[in-house]
Amino acid sequence: MSLVIVGSLAFDTIETPCARRERIVGGSGTYCALAASFYTRPKIVGVVGTDFPKETLDFFRRKKIDLRGLEVRPGRTFFWAGRYEADPNCRTTVCTELNVFQDFRPKLPASYRRADIIFLANIDPDLQDDILNQAARPRLVAMDTIQLWIETKREALLRVLDRVDVFFCNDQEAKMLTGEVNLVRAGRKILDRGPKWAVLKKGEHGVLVLGRGRAFGLPGNPTEEVVDPTGAGDCFAGGFLGSLDRAGRFTEGAIRRATVHGSVMASFAIEDFGIERFKTLTPTQVEERYRCFKKLVAF
Amino acid sequence: MSLVIVGSLAFDTIETPCARRERIVGGSGTYCALAASFYTRPKIVGVVGTDFPKETLDFFRRKKIDLRGLEVRPGRTFFWAGRYEADPNCRTTVCTELNVFQDFRPKLPASYRRADIIFLANIDPDLQDDILNQAARPRLVAMDTIQLWIETKREALLRVLDRVDVFFCNDQEAKMLTGEVNLVRAGRKILDRGPKWAVLKKGEHGVLVLGRGRAFGLPGNPTEEVVDPTGAGDCFAGGFLGSLDRAGRFTEGAIRRATVHGSVMASFAIEDFGIERFKTLTPTQVEERYRCFKKLVAF
Numbered sequence: 001m002s003l004v005i006v007g008s009l010a011f012d013t014i015e016t017p018c019a020r021r022e023r024i025v026g027g028s029g030t031y032c033a034l035a036a037s038f039y040t041r042p043k044i045v046g047v048v049g050t051d052f053p054k055e056t057l058d059f060f061r062r063k064k065i066d067l068r069g070l071e072v073r074p075g076r077t078f079f080w081a082g083r084y085e086a087d088p089n090c091r092t093t094v095c096t097e098l099n100v101f102q103d104f105r106p107k108l109p110a111s112y113r114r115a116d117i118i119f120l121a122n123i124d125p126d127l128q129d130d131i132l133n134q135a136a137r138p139r140l141v142a143m144d145t146i147q148l149w150i151e152t153k154r155e156a157l158l159r160v161l162d163r164v165d166v167f168f169c170n171d172q173e174a175k176m177l178t179g180e181v182n183l184v185r186a187g188r189k190i191l192d193r194g195p196k197w198a199v200l201k202k203g204e205h206g207v208l209v210l211g212r213g214r215a216f217g218l219p220g221n222p223t224e225e226v227v228d229p230t231g232a233g234d235c236f237a238g239g240f241l242g243s244l245d246r247a248g249r250f251t252e253g254a255i256r257r258a259t260v261h262g263s264v265m266a267s268f269a270i271e272d273f274g275i276e277r278f279k280t281l282t283p284t285q286v287e288e289r290y291r292c293f294k295k296l297v298a299f
Numbered sequence: 300m301s302l303v304i305v306g307s308l309a310f311d312t313i314e315t316p317c318a319r320r321e322r323i324v325g326g327s328g329t330y331c332a333l334a335a336s337f338y339t340r341p342k343i344v345g346v347v348g349t350d351f352p353k354e355t356l357d358f359f360r361r362k363k364i365d366l367r368g369l370e371v372r373p374g375r376t377f378f379w380a381g382r383y384e385a386d387p388n389c390r391t392t393v394c395t396e397l398n399v400f401q402d403f404r405p406k407l408p409a410s411y412r413r414a415d416i417i418f419l420a421n422i423d424p425d426l427q428d429d430i431l432n433q434a435a436r437p438r439l440v441a442m443d444t445i446q447l448w449i450e451t452k453r454e455a456l457l458r459v460l461d462r463v464d465v466f467f468c469n470d471q472e473a474k475m476l477t478g479e480v481n482l483v484r485a486g487r488k489i490l491d492r493g494p495k496w497a498v499l500k501k502g503e504h505g506v507l508v509l510g511r512g513r514a515f516g517l518p519g520n521p522t523e524e525v526v527d528p529t530g531a532g533d534c535f536a537g538g539f540l541g542s543l544d545r546a547g548r549f550t551e552g553a554i555r556r557a558t559v560h561g562s563v564m565a566s567f568a569i570e571d572f573g574i575e576r577f578k579t580l581t582p583t584q585v586e587e588r589y590r591c592f593k594k595l596v597a598f
Binding site: 086087181182183184185188202204205206208210215216217218219220222223224225226253256257259260294296297298299 | 385386480481482483484487501503504505507509514515516517518519521522523524525552555556558559593595596597598
């Protein structure tokens with residue numbers, strides 16, 4: 001199997017109530033690929049400027065991430081600055097500079113076109129749609145989105161939604177997209193648009209996964225400290241899809257286990273700023289955290 | 300084993316975005332005892348006025364609820380009126396009339412004093428403390444509280460907290476009581492005060508149960524419609540403690556299963572106004588819902 005991830009690579013400036021980090025490496029594609037790399041050898045599609053650190057690209061290579069779909073363009077890498085409140089679910093975007101992302105048109109290299117799984121991380125839905133037009137019959141298509149696209153490109157987003165098997169979003173986004181105040185009804189409405197699975201992320205409260213006549217719920221990892229919530233959702237998708245790619249099947253059981261792997265990777269991501277935690281994370285720690293989730297819900 | 304529940308019996312006027320019910324039977328003791336009656340024969344301590352419906356008392360008796368601790372006093376029963384927003388976690392108290400509850404001093408009848416489990420449902424912490432002074436070495440003491448007592452009788456509440464084994468509260472109350480923004484840290488601080496278990500209820504997001512070095516998480520039942528959230532927390536306590544009373548032990552495994560039984564009863568309570576759902580609920584439906592929770596979290 002193979003997994004292609006289309007998303008952003010970025011510099012982030014992050015402010016939490018306790019600390020601040022300037023221009024550290026981030027982006028939905030970055031987080032997702034690193035998380036997925038613990039399960040499979042993900043292929044990344046994205047763009048960076050010439051200012052993107054060589055050490056990070058080397059780190060990606062050591063993690064066996066396929067970079068043939070990564071364009072390096074003259075100019076500066078996409079930049080985002082955000083601030084978190086004491087409640088890590090509350091964040092404000094302070095600044096966004098598209099830079100080389102401005103006129104980026106993602107291209108699937110020939111070696112990516114026959115990917116089994118394609119993940120459209122949070123980018124403009126028109127670009128997501130364009131990627132699907134380049135792919136040759138993927139076995140599973142997944143997408144993520146954010147409030148910005150629900151508000152500004154709703155129709156384009158709904159068009160992509162029709163074409164995907166797994167839709168990731170957080171609870172607020174699901175309610176906003178569907179106009180429902182009840183999350184379960186919101187999820188059902190999303191399924192009515194086409195996806196087989198709606199993966200509704202709820203931050204510290206865990207995740208609810210709905211399929212037709214099916215429901216899987218998992219609480220969040222009970223953590224005492226969230227250092228930096230940035231990228232948790234992307235790492236969730238990375239663990240989820242990476243583990244599916246490794247499993248080679250998309251049965252309900254595989255989806256349930258993928259949800260746990262997603263939660264495992266998200267729970268690690270928030271333990272340090274940016275991608276720091278992935279620099280020391282070991283497969284043994286990943287397996288151990290999976291067992292913690294098993295124990296957390298056992299009765 | 301035996302379970303004594305000390306709480307309120309009331310008339311409630313409830314307004315939701317969809318409907319309104321005038322002066323229906325409610326109260327923390329009522330809800331808790333009815334939920335517990337599906338597992339054991341709870342003994343209730345409380346007070347009602349002469350206006351309390353004979354049919355409800357007959358219903359309690361049919362449910363094998365021991366009413367020897369229930370005082371009937373001249374005057375009117377405690378009355379509460381509240382309004383819910385579209386988000387069922389948001390409620391406003393419109394009116395409270397203490398009536399016969401005003402100068403109620405709960406008394407444990409002789410036949411209740413040797414109870415194995417005592418539950419101090421949401422009432423004034425001074426009354427909760429007083430009840431414990433009347434009890435002869437219960438094997439397990441549990442308490443619930445609400446924001447009102449955290450704000451107005453904090454010291455008295457903390458004194459009771461020192462004396463209980465299981466503390467029920469919702470996530471907002473735990474944070475308010477401890478001054479922590481992180482729920483896990485709030486729960487740990489509660490455990491530092493004495494309780495063996497902090498049962499942190501999160502409404503639609505389920506429940507997190509913390510013990511020393513132990514954690515159990517359960518998502519909420521994925522329901523598409525909450526008709527009336529009133530009493531969900533009390534029914535949770537009733538299912539939790541009723542099932543413990545039936546099990547006859549307080550091991551970690553029993554606490555985990557009790558948490559599921561609590562969630563089962565809370566999930567039924569919200570399906571109709573007031574105590575209506577319990578009039579038709581069958582033991583088979585209770586077992587079936589327990590299996591649904593098992594399936595919900597299986598991986």
